[in-house]
Amino acid sequence: MNDSDPARHRPGTALAHGVRQALLPGPDDPPGARLPWPLWARVLFLTLLTGATVGLTGGTIAIPLTVFRPPPPTTVAWLLAAAQVVPLLASARWPLAAWRVSALGFLVGGLVLSGRYFFPWPVPGWIAFLVLLFLVALAGAREATAGVGAVTIFGVIAPVVLVGAMPGWFGVILSGMVVLALILGDAIGGRSSAEAELRVRTEQHRQDLARQAVLEERARIARELHDVVAHHMSVIAMQAEAAPYKITDMPPAARQTFEVVRDAAREALTETRRVVGLLRSDDEGAERAPQPGLERLDDLVATARRYGLTIEVAVVGMPRSLGAGVDLSAYRIVQESFSNAARYAPGSAVRAEIHYGPQALRVEVTDDGPRGEAADSPGGGENGADKHGGGHGLVGMRERVTMLGGRLAAGPRGPGWSVVAELPYGDPD
Template identity: 55%
Template structure:
């Protein structure tokens, strides 16, 4: 549980008691709820109903015993009995408030009963107090639990003076300590579980963020070849222009020199940045970046690994910009890889639809047709596909297909990379 009573850290039993007493003497609106408030609704509401019934029963039993056994007048027995056992009804939501009211009722009962009887308090009220103490121990900080135990022990120890046997008081105090300790252990477990869940969620977010950054770095390295190719063309054309055009004016010749130098400098800076994105043990790419012209090789590789791939091309194929061509190839490649990993032996339908202003890629598998030979960890393929499509201004949909299996659909505008 989060610390509801912020205070500077102190050491020693005296400081712990002082801080805990300050907590229980200064009620706050944000005091933590009991453990029942954090369980599922299907268990919480029956437990709250049972707690309300117990509170009502313990209250009625306490009032009856005060009137009959302790000979307390009914006008006095009613408010004292309600104070001692009645707070159990609200202890699930406000355990510390419930303990305050119950402790006050026990103190007033000790005054009303005086020295009469072996035990000055009704047994149902003490049972209600034990349940309330458990809720306190499970919800408040440890220093507050220690202070609650100390005050409760003092109130119970006050019963020794009127004539209660000391050994019996020791047993009662031990029961209160056990209730508080048990509640504290439950509260500590809840705190650890909440912290573990929080750390797990933070780690999941960090891994997702890291996956996005890694995929963006990979995409940047792949697109480096595309940019380098265009910049090289610019540099070569600027270099060759003075030789191809006779009688070129000096001003134009100087302009081509500026263009050539700018292109070379851009190439150098691009290569330097991409080198920073490359891992220490990763070599530079030597092969040219692939495109949809290598789709047949990709399909043959997928069929070699057990998939049955059907390719359909709708519309008239057209030349694609290098970034769109590379991203389309990677999307089909990653989709087939995911199908081979999660649906081995499946039939996969690949459709390339050349529309008026965009290329639509659809890859759908019919689900696994044979058992997986082994479970392999999933990568971040969907993250990479989404990053590529987003970079090009397109739309990606990925999820279970209506008739089973998995469906990936990407729409990439033709001129997005410009």
């Protein structure tokens, strides 16, 4: 029966399934008791379990031979002790299989040793059985635990009471012990399972947030680059349309070629606007707003200074014409770096260096650590920048640099923070 079957969750059906799982080996058997402790604690537990098994086995052999009257044959005492207690050794790895062997040993022992003592099972053996029940509940699903309890009470204790091997009131006490051992194991195992599930879900939630941040940044980059692409496509369309008027005596084939270029540019522009329109928010003015570049670096510096930062800007090398993507990405990286500094290092001294290298533009922004109370970021909360990588700021930087085939390094530097991006020039516009 499938776990998603609603009938599975009815009490009677669930108990029946638990009994089947308890009695019949199968793929649903729990792989082992949940031991959520560090390695040294697990080793200590297994060592104590081994020592307890040896001691309890000895007691389970000795008591029938010395206390029961008449005592059973020595071979019988040894075999019953082996069946009842020795499975405890395997209980940490195969608890349900160990319980099956031990329960059968107790049923046989209760019937074989009937009438020799008011309690047909040696006390050490019963203690081992309770420990085994605890480990079964610690490892198993709740249905299997309920099935183990039902089989133990009605399949092991009840038959021994019915044949007169022990009083009924004592059987009730033993049944209560069984229930308590199973409840304790289920409570501890359930908490451990819940904590493990919570850790898994927390990690999944963190990964989902990271993926969402990446997708949001990619959509934002796409919206921004759409304006750049739209400008160039518009220029292509206008130039293709104007070419026949600028060039006299243009052959019909050339005129037709320019018409194809014009129509293709217009169609591409229309499709681009339609697709990117799906990524836009309610800000309709964004499509008409020009995208910024490093020519607006002074505006960024002025804004950051109003938020209490001390800004120093250095331009190294010979400035050159930049592609629209490189120019926009460099601006956004500086903007996010200033935003992070205002948020996480208020009052700090920030140095921004724009280095025009032979093959790539190098953008480096560093701060010397916080000196005051945090303020709202000068970036205006455009993308929830998080200096330590938990928000969209570093995610956006990384996406922009990756898009251009560059490199990004961000991390602590002394008491402050550093962001270094290398953006290959590519083909200038």
